[in-house]
Amino acid sequence: MVELGADRPLVVGHSYGGSVALAWAVQRPRNIAGLVTLAAASHPWQGDLPLFYRVTSSALGRAVAVPAIAALVPANTVNGMVEGVFAPQSEPEGYAAHFGPLMSASRKTLAANAQQRATLKDELAAMAPGYPALSLPVEVLHGDADTTVGLDIHSRPLSREVPGARLTVLPGVGHMPHHADPEAVVAVIGRAAARAGLR
Template sequence: MEQAAEAAFPPTGSLIRVDGFTVHAHQEGTGPDLVLIHGASANTRDYTFDMVGKLADRYRVTVFDRPGLGWSEDIGEAALSPQGQAAHLIKAARQLGLQNPLLMAQSYGASVALAWALQDSAAGLVLVSGAMMPWEGRALGAFYEVAQTGLGGVTAVPLIAAFPPYGYARQAVESVAAPESAPQGYADYIGLPLILRRNSIRVNARQVGRLKSHIFEMLPDYPRLTLPVEILHGTADQVTFASVHSEPLHRLLPQSRLTLLEGAGHMAHHTRQAEVIAAIDRLVK
């Protein structure tokens, strides 16, 4: 099943080696460097679906699969923190010759973008529906709780990969986008079979499970960020809440601009794409 998934959804970009591990990087366009960082469970296809094509006429756009997801190899313990992922992707960016890139990131990816900016130069940040601040409770859901455990990793995860619940996965895509709808054709394009591979499920669950503790580690350093920051968040987002993440971050960063997208859910980078692209363009003018 997994071999068939990989054959059906091959890499769309280049496979480069960083510290002995494969990193998948999709690049298009010319102009200032723009890096797009995807959220939990996703891969480069989240952006190559239609967003890259709307930016490549004026940016050199680079989209990375985060470690352990898509076609990028798992890098072990370092893959379980946004700081470790950022350090790995910074090395990949340097290998590709990126210069002071602008970073746009969604959901979990926003924490990686913040970690990147704390470690290395960036022209600015565009953070969409981000998971960036501590929250109450564990807020993972039953699947994440099981999949990140040792027992769940050797029982539930192989069963899911062997008998992939594509119908459930499609419903999950729609629930993430709610109360709006995912773009037509998105669920077919993104590569649900890739997302449902055993190692991808395990790595993703462990990344999400440890995110809160790593946000606590980064939080004291947020105020030292002086680069321009655009923060966008849907008021109807039921995955990450604007009142928990984006609004407190905006208060910590006086140079940031907060845009609340009325009625938008968690996939605002698709459903409110014009506003997101406008925020990107604002940071290069």
């Protein structure tokens, strides 16, 4: 932000990026003009960390399991996971070729993702009490068919806890609203910019 010369930008974050954007707003409220979250993880959830992440985030897992997974995971398994993230919508034609999802199965990426996933719940639990103090314009957008980040666990509570936050729910939309309904996402960003006095 500093290098770009953006003193108070409008920040948009999707999924885990939405958690990062929320952290920006909570920790640096003077350096953000407005916030838009898209299917963002914002609150701790019930249940333990899945076994996969418990293994891959451990020291032994990083040394043994992560290299084995990176070497042996079939491409169709990774592509199937990408399709699952888009569900119930279809993955856009050519998305996998453009995105290169096998990069997500590299040792470095697997280890980093596991570490992020292992610490996220506690980080959100520590951050959530700061939401009521936010005074910037906040727009919250979430699909009601999202099975990756649940609407009722995350965006509904967030919109209640942040003063003046506005929640937009997209019926039948999964975890990738910017692909499923880009016009709605653009409209929400435009509304946040207007509320922040940027337009």
